[in-house]
Amino acid sequence: xxxxxxxxxxxxxxxxxxxxxxxxxxxxxxxxxxxxxxxxxxxxxxxxxxxxxxxxxxxxxxxxxxxxxxxxxxxxxxxxxxxxxxxxxxxxxxxxxxxxxxxxxxxxxxxxxxxxxxxxxxxxxxxxxxxxxxxxxxxxxxxxxxxxxxxxxxxxxxxxxxxxxxxxxxxxxxxxxxxxxxxxxxxxxxxxxxxxxxxxxxxxxxxxxxxxxxxxxxxxxxxxxxxxxxxxxxxxxxxxxxxxxxxxxxx
Amino acid sequence: xxxxxxxxxxxxxxxxxxxxxxxxxxxxxxxxxxxxxxxxxxxxxxxxxxxxxxxxxxxxxxxxxxxxxxxxxxxxxxxxxxxxxxxxxxxxxxxxxxxxxxxxxxxxxxxxxxxxxxxxxxxxxxxxxxxxxxxxxxxxxxxxxxxxxxxxxxxxxxxxxxxxxxxxxxxxxxxxxxxxxxxxxxxxxxxxxxxxxxxxxxxxxxx
Numbered sequence: 001x002x003x004x005x006x007x008x009x010x011x012x013x014x015x016x017x018x019x020x021x022x023x024x025x026x027x028x029x030x031x032x033x034x035x036x037x038x039x040x041x042x043x044x045x046x047x048x049x050x051x052x053x054x055x056x057x058x059x060x061x062x063x064x065x066x067x068x069x070x071x072x073x074x075x076x077x078x079x080x081x082x083x084x085x086x087x088x089x090x091x092x093x094x095x096x097x098x099x100x101x102x103x104x105x106x107x108x109x110x111x112x113x114x115x116x117x118x119x120x121x122x123x124x125x126x127x128x129x130x131x132x133x134x135x136x137x138x139x140x141x142x143x144x145x146x147x148x149x150x151x152x153x154x155x156x157x158x159x160x161x162x163x164x165x166x167x168x169x170x171x172x173x174x175x176x177x178x179x180x181x182x183x184x185x186x187x188x189x190x191x192x193x194x195x196x197x198x199x200x201x202x203x204x205x206x207x208x209x210x211x212x213x214x215x216x217x218x219x220x221x222x223x224x225x226x227x228x229x230x231x232x233x234x235x236x237x238x239x240x241x242x243x244x245x246x247x248x249x250x251x
Numbered sequence: 252x253x254x255x256x257x258x259x260x261x262x263x264x265x266x267x268x269x270x271x272x273x274x275x276x277x278x279x280x281x282x283x284x285x286x287x288x289x290x291x292x293x294x295x296x297x298x299x300x301x302x303x304x305x306x307x308x309x310x311x312x313x314x315x316x317x318x319x320x321x322x323x324x325x326x327x328x329x330x331x332x333x334x335x336x337x338x339x340x341x342x343x344x345x346x347x348x349x350x351x352x353x354x355x356x357x358x359x360x361x362x363x364x365x366x367x368x369x370x371x372x373x374x375x376x377x378x379x380x381x382x383x384x385x386x387x388x389x390x391x392x393x394x395x396x397x398x399x400x401x402x403x404x405x406x407x408x409x410x411x412x413x414x415x416x417x418x419x420x421x422x423x424x425x426x427x428x429x430x431x432x433x434x435x436x437x438x439x440x441x442x443x444x445x446x447x448x449x450x451x452x453x454x455x456x457x458x
Contacts, residue, residue: 001410002362003369003388040435045369045390071268076390076433096264098392098433120262121298123365123392166365166392197367220368250369250388 003250004214004242005045005221006235007199008228010035012081013053015061019226029229033068039228040073042235045250047073048101048169048223051081052144058082063095070096078126080169086112086119093120101169103128104142107149107156110163117164126199127160128169129153131186138186145173154189161194168198169223175203179226182213191218199223206233207241214247253446254280254289256316256332258306266295266329269432269439275446283315290324290456291449292316295432296331300355300395301343303331313348320350323456325423325449333419333426334397342395351419352400358393362412365394372407372417372429380425380445381406381418387437389429391417396428423452 010017010032017035018026029035036047049069051062059082066079079092080101089100106113106127116125130145131138131153138153157168170190172183180203187200200219204210210222227233239249253270257263257279270277270293277293280286294316296303307313320326320336328336335347340355347355358364374385396415399405407418409428419426425445431438 001370002366005368070264071271074265074269074272074433074439075435076392093262094264096268098262098265122394123297123367167367195363196365197363220363 001248002220003045003248005199006043006210006239006242006249007046007048007221007223008035008039008044008235009048009050009201009223009225011050011052011225012062012065013051013058015065017229018052019229032065033072035229036069036073039235040075043239043250044075044235045221046076046078048078048080050101051079053081055082059088063091066092066095066097080126080128084112086115089116089120089124093124099124099126099166101126101128103130106160107140107142107151110159113160113163113165117166122164122166125165126167126169127165128171129157129160129190130171130173131183132173133183138189141173153186154193157190158193161196165196167196168194169201170198171201172203176201177226178203179205181205181209182217182219182222184212184217187213187217187219197221207238207245210238211242211245211247214242252289253277253291253293253449254286256286256292256294256312257281258303258310258312262297263295265430265432266293269442273439273443273446275443280312281310283311286312286315286319289319290453291446292319292324292326294326294328294332294335296329296333296335298331299342300331300334300340300347301345303335304345304347307335316348320348320424323423325445325452326425327445328426329430329432330393330428333428334395336419336424336426337397337399340395350424351397351404351421354398355395356398358396358411358415360412365392366411367392369434370409370411370429372409374407374418376406378406378418378420379422379448380420380441383444384437384441389427389431389434389438391429393428397426423449
């Protein structure tokens, strides 16, 4: 049986892992390659690197970082942040990324998802959705959650699936940074709509939140950042808790 | 020397990084002659069957592969590199290398596709390569699966809303549906074991 995946997320700016993706004040969390190696040896199932800089200079740094990490870490690596074209993706995949994550560009040019799936295969194409509660549902935000789109998040998830996305990385902007639990209704609604894996993000404070999103929230994987960066939980201690709660994880 | 087949579209970094980490000497095989000069082959296929077969034919690598597979030298096909060993694939309706009788079809499952993530392998018959990893987790990412016409080539199966074939062998030709190069320590150890088995086989052939 497929195990539920635990995915530490490393937000990278200026060659460092930082905290505060949707906030202005960035706090240094450490060296990306060192953290990646530590998480992998503690049993992380995958790693996600998000370039929150997403400048031209940042891109060169990111490629350099992916190259380094891919030589030392032998679990799947997903890289995102500022990707606009299939050539951008090719560069990151050549550097050693296994998957690329796109978000703002997918909203601006949905055909990019289709082109990426055709060129590299759906298994390479993760599309991120930043969703915010709005009335009875959720709307999609872009540009680091600073800009609204008016798109309904659940309908958008269905459209991405149709375009050939391989996985959806769903972040609740309401829950992100709160450490008070994932938006279970959001991931549940998206998982019910699409037939592709859903990675839940935003709001992890402890094992009980992760158990909830992987069961009630129907997510296939849980992404978390600060609970690992802070040293509060390591991937292996977290997985032991999940296993005790009856969640299938790779130990 | 291990030849790593490069047909121009796959992502090779994961496999070559793993071989470097294991200190296993390798070089890229981009043509039929480079391929046939290798004493062991690793084929890390990623992507869709149609474009991959088209590239193999355009570069003449398909002819080299036919000859190599019948030469008794060791081969490890990963993911698409295993699937292409069969006769045809329902993905893009492509004809393949026909080393093993059987087809490649879309996985029949009530579960999500693509099948992405870590799943266990059930080693269903004695295999010099896979034996130590019965019940262990490996990383998969695919929607298509091999359907061998000869059940005796099946080495391992995996469950995803029904059993599918996750490894085949007719030694020294091996194929795995999962990605050992992305499967952490177990994956690296499996690759190391393949390299050792391959070395022994090559010595026997030379001797």
